[in-house]
Amino acid sequence: xxxxxxxxxxxxxxxxxxxxxxxxxxxxxxxxxxxxxxxxxxxxxxxxxxxxxxxxxxxxxxxxxxxxxxxxxxxxxxxxxxxxxxxxxxxxxxxxxxxxxxxxxxxxxxxxxxxxxxxxxxxxxxxxxxxxxxxxxxxxxxxxxxxxxxxxxxxxxxxxxxxxxxxxxxxxxxxxxxxxxxxxxxxxxxxxxxxxxxxxxxxxxxxxxxxxxxxxxxxxxxxxxxxxxxxxxxxxxxxxxxxxxxxxxxxxxxxxxxxxxxxxxxxxxxxxxxxxxxxxxxxxxxxxxxxxxxxxxxxxxxxxxxxxxxxxxxxxxxxxxxxxxxxxxxxxxxxxxxxxxxxxxxxxxxxxxxxxxxxxxxxxxxxxxxxxxxxxxxxxxxxxxxxxxxxxxxxxxxxxxxxxxxxx
Amino acid sequence: xxxxxxxxxxxxxxxxxxxxxxxxxxxxxxxxxxxxxxxxxxxxxxxxxxxxxxxxxxxxxxxxxxxxxxxxxxxxxxxxxxxxxxxxxxxxxxxxxxxxxxxxxxxxxxxxxxxxxxxxxxxxxxxxxxxxxxxxxxxxxxxxxxxxxxxxxxxxxxxxxxxxxxxxxxxxxxxxxxxxxxxxxxxxxxxxxxxxxxxxxxxxxxxxxxxxxxxxxxxxxxxxxxxxxxxxxxxxxxxxxxxxxxxxxxxxxxxxxxxxxxxxxxxxxxxxxxxxxxxxxxxxxxxxxxxxxxxxxxxxxxxxxxxxxxxxxxxxxxxxxxxxxxxxxxxxxxxxxxxxxxxxxxxxxxxxxxxxxxxxxxxxxxxxxxxxxxxxxxxxxxxxxxxxxxxxxxxxx
Numbered sequence: 001x002x003x004x005x006x007x008x009x010x011x012x013x014x015x016x017x018x019x020x021x022x023x024x025x026x027x028x029x030x031x032x033x034x035x036x037x038x039x040x041x042x043x044x045x046x047x048x049x050x051x052x053x054x055x056x057x058x059x060x061x062x063x064x065x066x067x068x069x070x071x072x073x074x075x076x077x078x079x080x081x082x083x084x085x086x087x088x089x090x091x092x093x094x095x096x097x098x099x100x101x102x103x104x105x106x107x108x109x110x111x112x113x114x115x116x117x118x119x120x121x122x123x124x125x126x127x128x129x130x131x132x133x134x135x136x137x138x139x140x141x142x143x144x145x146x147x148x149x150x151x152x153x154x155x156x157x158x159x160x161x162x163x164x165x166x167x168x169x170x171x172x173x174x175x176x177x178x179x180x181x182x183x184x185x186x187x188x189x190x191x192x193x194x195x196x197x198x199x200x201x202x203x204x205x206x207x208x209x210x211x212x213x214x215x216x217x218x219x220x221x222x223x224x225x226x227x228x229x230x231x232x233x234x235x236x237x238x239x240x241x242x243x244x245x246x247x248x249x250x251x252x253x254x255x256x257x258x259x260x261x262x263x264x265x266x267x268x269x270x271x272x273x274x275x276x277x278x279x280x281x282x283x284x285x286x287x288x289x290x291x292x293x294x295x296x297x298x299x300x301x302x303x304x305x306x307x308x309x310x311x312x313x314x315x316x317x318x319x320x321x322x323x324x325x326x327x328x329x330x331x332x333x334x335x336x337x338x339x340x341x342x343x344x345x346x347x348x349x350x351x352x353x354x355x356x357x358x359x360x361x362x363x364x365x366x367x368x369x370x371x372x373x374x375x376x377x378x379x380x381x382x383x384x385x386x387x388x389x390x391x392x393x394x395x396x397x398x399x400x401x402x403x404x405x406x407x408x
Numbered sequence: 409x410x411x412x413x414x415x416x417x418x419x420x421x422x423x424x425x426x427x428x429x430x431x432x433x434x435x436x437x438x439x440x441x442x443x444x445x446x447x448x449x450x451x452x453x454x455x456x457x458x459x460x461x462x463x464x465x466x467x468x469x470x471x472x473x474x475x476x477x478x479x480x481x482x483x484x485x486x487x488x489x490x491x492x493x494x495x496x497x498x499x500x501x502x503x504x505x506x507x508x509x510x511x512x513x514x515x516x517x518x519x520x521x522x523x524x525x526x527x528x529x530x531x532x533x534x535x536x537x538x539x540x541x542x543x544x545x546x547x548x549x550x551x552x553x554x555x556x557x558x559x560x561x562x563x564x565x566x567x568x569x570x571x572x573x574x575x576x577x578x579x580x581x582x583x584x585x586x587x588x589x590x591x592x593x594x595x596x597x598x599x600x601x602x603x604x605x606x607x608x609x610x611x612x613x614x615x616x617x618x619x620x621x622x623x624x625x626x627x628x629x630x631x632x633x634x635x636x637x638x639x640x641x642x643x644x645x646x647x648x649x650x651x652x653x654x655x656x657x658x659x660x661x662x663x664x665x666x667x668x669x670x671x672x673x674x675x676x677x678x679x680x681x682x683x684x685x686x687x688x689x690x691x692x693x694x695x696x697x698x699x700x701x702x703x704x705x706x707x708x709x710x711x712x713x714x715x716x717x718x719x720x721x722x723x724x725x726x727x728x729x730x731x732x733x734x735x736x737x738x739x740x741x742x743x744x745x746x747x748x749x750x751x752x753x754x755x756x757x758x759x760x761x762x763x764x765x766x767x768x769x770x771x772x773x774x775x776x777x778x779x780x781x782x783x784x785x786x787x788x789x790x791x792x793x794x795x796x797x798x799x800x801x802x803x804x805x
Contacts, residue, residue, distance in 0.1 A: 030529035037528050044530040232435035236442055246786035247779045248743040254761050258771045262456050263449040344546035351548075351750055358549055374561075378553035382545045389544035 058375075067373045068380050069129040071364045075381070078199015078355045083187050084180065088202065089137050091174045096121075096141045097148035098170045102163040104152020113398040116391075118145065171213065175206075195274040199355035201384065203274070207356065208343040211281040212289075216335075218282070219289025220328075224319065226290065227297055237290070244287035249280070250348055256280035257352045277349045285342050292334045296327035336396035340389045347385070357381050453772065461769060469768050470495070476763055478754045480670050491764055498759030499781060505673070505755060506742040509680040513741060514734075516681060517688025524693045535689065542686035548747055550683055555675035555751035562671065565661055576656055576663050582674050583656035586667035596642055596650035603638030607631045626719070672753035676745065684741045691737060695730035696722070728800050735793050739786050746782075756781060 031041045068075075077088055103114060121142040125135045155162065180192040198206070225237030244252070256276040261268075300323050308318040328335075350359035361377050364370055370377075423429045454464040470492040477487050482500045485493060523535035542550070560579070563569065568578035576583040611631045618624035643649060656666030699722050707721040708714075746757035754763075757778060765774045 030527070033527070040526070040528045040531050044528070044534055047534065048530075230431050230435050232439045236438060242787065242790075243783065246783040248746040248757070248782060250746050250749065251757060251761060251775065251779055251782070255771075255775050258765070259453075259775065262453045262771070265452050266456060266459075340544070344544075347546040347548045348747075351747075358546070358552070374553070374557040378549060378557055382549050382553065385546055385549060386541065386544045390540065393544065 063376050063379075064373055065376055067364065067370045067376050071370070072129070074200060074360050074364060075357065075384075076200050077202045078360050079197045080178075080193060080199065080202065081197065084189060084191060084193055086189060087177050087180065087193075089140075091177050092137075092141055093144050094170055094174065094177075096145040098163075098166050100145040100148025100150075101152035101155075102148075102167055104149040105155050105157060105160050105163040106152075108153060108157070111398065113395050114149075116394075118142070121145070171209065178202075178206075195272050196355075198274065200360045201357050203349075203354065204343065204346050204356045207274075207278060207281060207346040207349065208339065210278055211285050211342050211346070212335075212339050214278075214282045215285035215289050218286040220293050220324070222286060222290035223293035223297060226294055241287045241290050244284055245291070249284050249345055250351060252280040252284050253277060253348055253352050273352075274354060277352060277354055281342070281346065281349075284345075285338070288338055288341075289335070292331050292338060293327065295334065296329075296331035297323065299330045300326050333396050333400045336392060336399070340392050343389060343392075344385060357384065457772065465772055466770075467773050469770055469773070474764070474767075476767065478759060479752070480673065480754065491768070494759055494764060495756070495777065498754060498756040501754055501759075502742070502745055502748075502756040505677055505680065505745045505748070505753070509677055509684065509741050509745065510738050512677070512681040513684040513688055513737075516685035518692050520685055520689035521692030521696070524689060525696060539686045539689055542683055543690070547679070547683050547744055548750060551676065551679040551747055552750055554679040554682075555672065559671040559675040565658070565663070568658070568663075574655060574657075576658070578663075579671070580662060581668040581670050583663040583666050583668045585653055585655045587651035588654045589651055590648055592646045592648050593650045596646060599642035599646075600635075600639060603635050603642070606638060607634040610634045670753070672748070672751050675751055676748050676753045676755075680741055680744060684737055684744075687737050687740075688734065691730055691733045694733075695726040698729045699725045731800075732793060732797060735789060739789055742785055743782060 032038045073082070073085075077085060080088065103117075107114070121138045124130075125138045130138075152163070178193065178198065179195075180190050182188065182191055222237045222241060225233045226241065228234050228237070256279055257273065260271060260276050260279065264271075304322055304326065305318065308322040313321065346356055347358040349356050350362065353359070355363060358381060361381050365374060365377055420426060457464045471490055473488055474491045474494045475487050476494070478485055478494065478497050480501065481497045482504060483493075483497060485497050520535050520538055523531050524539065526532045526535070562577050562579045565576075565578040565580050568576045570576055573585055575585075608631075611627050611634075614625050614630055615627055618627075654665045654667075656663045656668070658664075703721055703725065704717055707717040712720065745755055748755040749758040749762055752758075760774050760778045765771060768774070
């Protein structure tokens with residue numbers, strides 16, 4: 001009398017079968033499917049053979065990389081005095097804690113992007129030529145960032161306005177910390193540092209962050225103006241946008257340096273050169289923001305407007321509560337792209353005599369000690385620009401996925 | 409029953425809540441602020457200009473002698489020419505770089521864009537690396553690197569790098585073979601013009617016949633065939649070839665013959681081409697990928713040949729997506745050519761915004777002219793773009 005065979009537990013769940021290749025199979029599928037593909041493979045190999053070995057030979061034996069560590073501080077902060085350099089670290093620590101906090105408020109799960117960002121200070125600590133002191137300061141950035149994140153995670157997401165305000169306050173506080181108080185050229189930590197000494201990566205980042213920050217509200221207003229039913233407002237917006245988009249940024253920067261003072265009444269105190277460049281960048285960027293936001297506004301279905309109006313919302317309430325949140329969410333990736341573009345475009349201020357990353361590179365090259373190191377210096381700053389831009393575009397792609405743009 | 413109670417909206421609200429009144433008021437306020445600001449700036453400008461230069465705004469300086477040299481020029485120019493002619497030299501130099509840049513960037517961009525879609529792993533990765541690298545590096549850094557670290561470091565003429573052609577690369581510039589027109593050149597240009605007219609006629613005739621018979625030939629192909637046929641026949645019918653190839657050769661400390669392009673020009677052109685090609689490649693890739701797979705399958709199911717599928721189904725739809733961003737890349741390239749100022753190529757902006765401005769101090773006049781010219785390019789282009797977009801727009805319900 002055999003007992004019936006009955007399964008008491010469910011069968012083991014197997015993963016779906018994956019494609020499995022041997023090395024040869026992979027090669028055949030990806031490189032040698034037919035004669036044409038094979039030809040392409042060999043052409044590509046030949047091309048790589050022409051490019052890569054000389055490049056590696058140059059990078060490891062030919063190039064004189066000594067110019068980079070010797071001028072590293074210049075590249076990072078320009079001629080910002082060493083006595084006051086601790087203030088830049090204070091700004092970095094402040095930024096780390098606020099950014100960590102904001103991240104914690106916004107996203108409760110640990111995403112790959114978070115891991116990448118958190119790894120940056122640790123990776124920087126591994127740079128061979130940094131002093132132990134620098135490494136400890138970087139460790140401070142890491143710890144404060146983590147502390148901020150842990151605090152932020154405990155704040156419920158509905159309070160995310162706190163984070164936004166904190167970010168804005170930090171931004172302005174940073175400028176005050178960098179600018180300092182009291183008389184110039186003293187050894188005290190808080191002496192004033194005039195903006196013509198600000199430079200390097202510090203200036204590039206400040207210009208792009210403030211450029212995008214100030215141009216954003218102007219751009220949103222212009223986009224709304226361009227969509228407006230009122231002809232006069234529409235015309236003014238269209239004229240502004242088309243004018244700015246039609247001329248090169250470099251002409252606006254030159255105009256800012258040469259002509260901005262002309263537009264102001266006599267006796268007006270001379271405007272700081274950095275501010276002049278910033279004004280040109282903001283005016284330029286606002287027109288592009290406006291066009292991007294317009295794309296977002298057009299993506300909001302008409303039913304949303306009608307529904308909002310039938311609920312009795314005023315135009316202002318409708319825009320602020322219904323339309324703009326949807327429109328802006330749709331264009332976040334585009335805006336990040338624009339920010340990357342602006343970060344790259346800040347290199348143009350070197351042509352009007354500011355010492356941003358590119359401007360400081362030219363200063364280094366003018367130093368007789370480092371004659372003939374153009375290749376090394378420009379490759380280095382190109383890589384710096386690349387790392388920042390690529391990191392931002394990577395982050396924006398992650399953001400796009402987590403916001404579900406195009407899926408909702 | 410009162411009519412009013414049923415239609416409360418028929419009663420006019422007080423004027424401060426009446427939308428019609430409010431819209432008029434808000435427009436007046438906005439225009440008032442804009443005009444007021446502009447007037448404020450303008451009066452300030454006029455008064456400070458009067459103080460600095462005596463006269464507020466005066467374009468008369470354009471007729472004065474420029475008195476400076478320009479490194480390279482497409483038209484004859486010397487330091488005794490006027491500022492207006494110097495402007496023209498700069499403008500032509502800008503146009504030269506922009507037109508050549510657009511042509512080469514399009515070719516390179518299409519190649520890289522197609523490579524990016526290749527199923528071949530290596531080819532695909534090379535294209536991806538190219539695009540990802542160049543899109544994330546500032547153009548200005550690229551241009552300065554290209555000029556200072558590559559082209560300005562070319563060897564002296566005695567050690568010139570010689571490429572097949574021959575092309576001589578040295579610190580005296582890049583000497584390339586160049587066609588020199590002979591006596592029959594003017595006749596040949598006339599023959600080519602006639603060929604163009606003939607090609608247009610052939611196209612029209614073929615199109616009319618195609619409409620009648622219902623079998624439309626490939627019009628652009630016939631157009632090209634006619635034009636090239638006339639060109640080839642004309643070349644050999646003439647008693648003497650209209651162009652002879654002139655090869656550069658080393659003579660003493662210089663190259664002789666052919667055409668010598670300056671390092672600045674080559675650095676600017678190659679920098680712009682390499683940079684813009686990365687963006688064009690992305691545009692092309694997005695365009696091709698935007699045509700859904702079903703389109704190809706449906707066209708194949710209808711019995712079209714692979715070439716017909718490409719020409720009649722895939723291409724027209726991809727172009728609709730490609731053309732608008734492609735045009736904006738062309739405009740970007742034109743505007744970006746103003747970065748020539750960083751490497752010493754005398755384009756419009758470098759000649760006007762730098763040299764002329766420094767000599768005359770007439771910022772308002774110079775900037776209005778320069779910006780006006782760039783604006784003209786971009787506005788005419790967007791005008792044609794809008795017309796084109798309207799023509800190819802999908803007709804929706």
